[in-house]
Structure formats: structure tokens, C-alpha cells
Amino acid sequence: MSFFKKLKEKISNQTESVTDKFRDGLTKTRDSFSGRVNDLVARYRKVDEDFFEELEEILIQADVGFGTVMELIDELKMEVKRQNIKDSSQMQSVISEKLVEIYEGSGEEKSSLNVQENGLTVILFVGVNGVGKTTTIGKLAYKLKSEGKSVMMAAGDTFRAGAIDQLEVWGDRVGVSVIKQAEGSDPAAVMYDAIQAAKSRGADILLCDTAGRLQNKVNLMKELEKVKRVIEREIPGAPHEVLLVLDATTGQNALIQAKTFKEATDVTGIVLTKLDGTAKGGIVLAIRNELNIPVKFVGLGERMDDLQEFDPDKYVYGLFADLVEEESAE
Numbered sequence: 142m143s144f145f146k147k148l149k150e151k152i153s154n155q156t157e158s159v160t161d162k163f164r165d166g167l168t169k170t171r172d173s174f175s176g177r178v179n180d181l182v183a184r185y186r187k188v189d190e191d192f193f194e195e196l197e198e199i200l201i202q203a204d205v206g207f208g209t210v211m212e213l214i215d216e217l218k219m220e221v222k223r224q225n226i227k228d229s230s231q232m233q234s235v236i237s238e239k240l241v242e243i244y245e246g247s248g249e250e251k252s253s254l255n256v257q258e259n260g261l262t263v264i265l266f267v268g269v270n271g272v273g274k275t276t277t278i279g280k281l282a283y284k285l286k287s288e289g290k291s292v293m294m295a296a297g298d299t300f301r302a303g304a305i306d307q308l309e310v311w312g313d314r315v316g317v318s319v320i321k322q323a324e325g326s327d328p329a330a331v332m333y334d335a336i337q338a339a340k341s342r343g344a345d346i347l348l349c350d351t352a353g354r355l356q357n358k359v360n361l362m363k364e365l366e367k368v369k370r371v372i373e374r375e376i377p378g379a380p381h382e383v384l385l386v387l388d389a390t391t392g393q394n395a396l397i398q399a400k401t402f403k404e405a406t407d408v409t410g411i412v413l414t415k416l417d418g419t420a421k422g423g424i425v426l427a428i429r430n431e432l433n434i435p436v437k438f439v440g441l442g443e444r445m446d447d448l449q450e451f452d453p454d455k456y457v458y459g460l461f462a463d464l465v466e467e468e469s470a471e
């Protein structure tokens with residue numbers, strides 16, 4: 142059975158609306174990246190060296206990342222030999238299978254959040270301004286609340302003008318309390334207050350915003366260390382997640398940001414926003430493979446329910462949805 146048929150079977154027993162979100166959110170990447178792969182397959186009947194050379198170029202332009210592309214091309218060449226593939230029309234299915242393998246092979250960690258069974262779970266959000274951090278916190282608050290959790294937010298970005306108000310707007314929209322202090326106050330003090338409030342109200346999850354200054358790595362490191370120290374002192378083992386928010390439309394720049402944050406603090410997961418806004422959705426693979434940090438959530442649109450847990454099967458389905466449907470219907 143081809144990988145596409147297996148994929149269709151696998152995702153068929155999952156929530157259709159979530160699969161649809163991946164398909165719709167990845168439309169730009171599908172039109173561009175997958176469109177070019179389809180065109181390549183149509184032009185080359187044989188899978189030869191020229192075919193691989195062009196494929197390499199397409200993958201690099203989709204922001205899959207140089208190292209990951211080289212790894213992928215090597216794997217594909219071996220697979221073509223192993224299966225003795227002569228006809229290029231099977232290649233989209235083989236490429237998809239290898240994309241999932243590369244993603245999953247980069248680590249065992251699951252994309253689900255590390256939520257405590259008992260007691261308060263603290264999630265810290267880091268990332269530069271404008272990547273969609275506040276929106277992500279709002280969307281995640283909505284999601285967790287819909288799952289029956291009691292959620293609170295801490296307005297730890299006391300640096301950027303308007304950041305506290307923006308978080309409060311989300312708090313009102315979602316129906317979640319926001320613990321804040323005046324602009325310019327010490328973020329660690331905000332965290333302390335927020336933890337006390339969350340504990341006394343018996344909240345399940347505290348989502349903490351932080352400032353996204355990157356100009357000075359030493360300061361960023363110091364600030365995050367202080368915030369983490371306060372959180373850890375109040376709740377041993379916390380923060381339970383440090384999620385780095387990256388904007389998919391910034392491409393390789395997102396990778397550079399990620400490297401800096403990774404050096405400044407222990408990042409446990411990535412949230413990749415605005416994946417719907419780029420034709421270069423291959424960045425997911427570059428991030429996973431080159432940084433060794435799992436992509437926990439992806440932003441697939443502006444709506445409240447457009448933040449989805451990342452899943453490599455659904456991602457690959459989004460890339461080749463038409464072909465998967467076509468093959469499965471045969």
C-alpha cells in the first residue's frame with residue numbers, strides 16, 4: 142500500500158475539522174512547494190540525477206534548510222534504489238513518507254503539552270516582538286479553557302508599550318483573568334504575584350508572557366533566568382514548558398532567533414505562528430531537524446481555534462492533500 146493510502150487511513154479516524162485546518166492553513170505551501178514537485182514529476186518520467194538536483198532546489202526554496210535537504214535527498218536516493226522505483230509518479234508519496242520520518246526521527250518528544258495532573262502548570266512564552274506571542278497565549282488560553290481547564294495569564298511583558306493591554310483584551314475575549322503590574326515593573330515580581338493568585342484560586346494553568354528583547358543576549362538571559370528562578374522557587378519543577386514563539390513567514394531568520402533563545406534558556410517547545418501566511422512551510426522541518434526542539438503548536442490562521450497541536454502526518458497531508466485524496470479514492 143502506498144504511503145498516501147496509509148496516511149489517509151491514519152488521519153481518517155481523527156477529527157476532520159483539525160485535518161481540514163492543516164489542509165486550508167497550508168494552501169500557500171501546497172500551491173507553491175507541492176505544485177513545483179508535481180510539475181517536476183510531470184516533466185521527468187525517470188528519477189535520475191537531474192530530477193534530484195531540481196528537487197533539492199525546490200526543497201531549499203521551501204525553507205526546509207540546507208542540512209535537512211541534504212539528509213532528505215540522501216534518504217530518497219536510497220529509497221528509490223531499495224524499492225527500485227523507475228517511474229517518478231510515485232515520488233510524492235515517497236517524499237512525504239521521508240518528510241514524516243525525518244521529523245519523527247529527530248526526537249521522541251511528543252508535541253503535547255507537559256500539563257501536570259495535579260497542581261498548577263506554568264507555561265512561559267518567549268520570543269521577539271511581533272511574532273504573534275500575545276495572540277498565541279490568547280489562542281492557547283481559549284483552547285485549554287475549552288478543554289475544561291481553569292486558566293490564568295501573567296502579563297510579564299512589562300517592557301513593550303501596550304503589551305499588557307493587549308493581553309487583557311485577550312483575557313476579556315476568552316474569559317480568563319490577567320495578573321499584571323504597571324508598565325516598566327519587574328517581570329519577576331509579576332510572575333510572583335501571578336503564581337500566588339493562581340495558587341489561591343486553584344487554577345490549573347498559568348500562561349506567562351515575557352518581553353521579547355533580543356538586542357542584548359546577556360540581558361535577555363538575565364531576565365529570563367530571574368523570571369524562571371522566581372517561578373521555580375514558588376513551584377518546584379516549574380516552569381513546565383518554555384515555549385518559543387517563532388513567525389514562520391520570517392524563514393531562516395526564525396532559525397537564527399531560535400538559536401539565540403536556545404542559548405539563553407532551556408526551550409522545551411516551539412510554537413510556529415503564521416504558517417498559513419507563507420509558501421515556505423518547509424521551515425517546520427528545518428526547525429525540528431536543526432534545533433532538536435519539537436514544534437508543539439502551529440498557527441494556521443487568525444481565528445481563535447486556528448492554533449493547532451503540530452502533527453507531522455497532518456502536516457504532510459496538508460502538503461499533498463489533493464494527491465492523497467486522489468490515490469485513496471482509487
Ligand SMILES: Nc1nc2c(ncn2[C@@H]2O[C@H](COP(=O)(O)OP(=O)(O)OP(=O)(O)O)[C@@H](O)[C@H]2O)c(=O)[nH]1
Nearest residue numbers: 269270271272273274275276414415440441442443
Ligand atoms: N495569519 C495568521 N496571523 C497570525 C497568526 N498568529 C498571529 N497572527 C497575527 O500576527 C499579528 C501579531 O501578533 P501579536 O500577537 O500582536 O504579536 P506579539 O508577538 O504578541 O507581539 P509582542 O507582544 O510584541 O511579542 C497579529 O495581527 C495576529 O493576528 C497565525 O497563526 N496566522
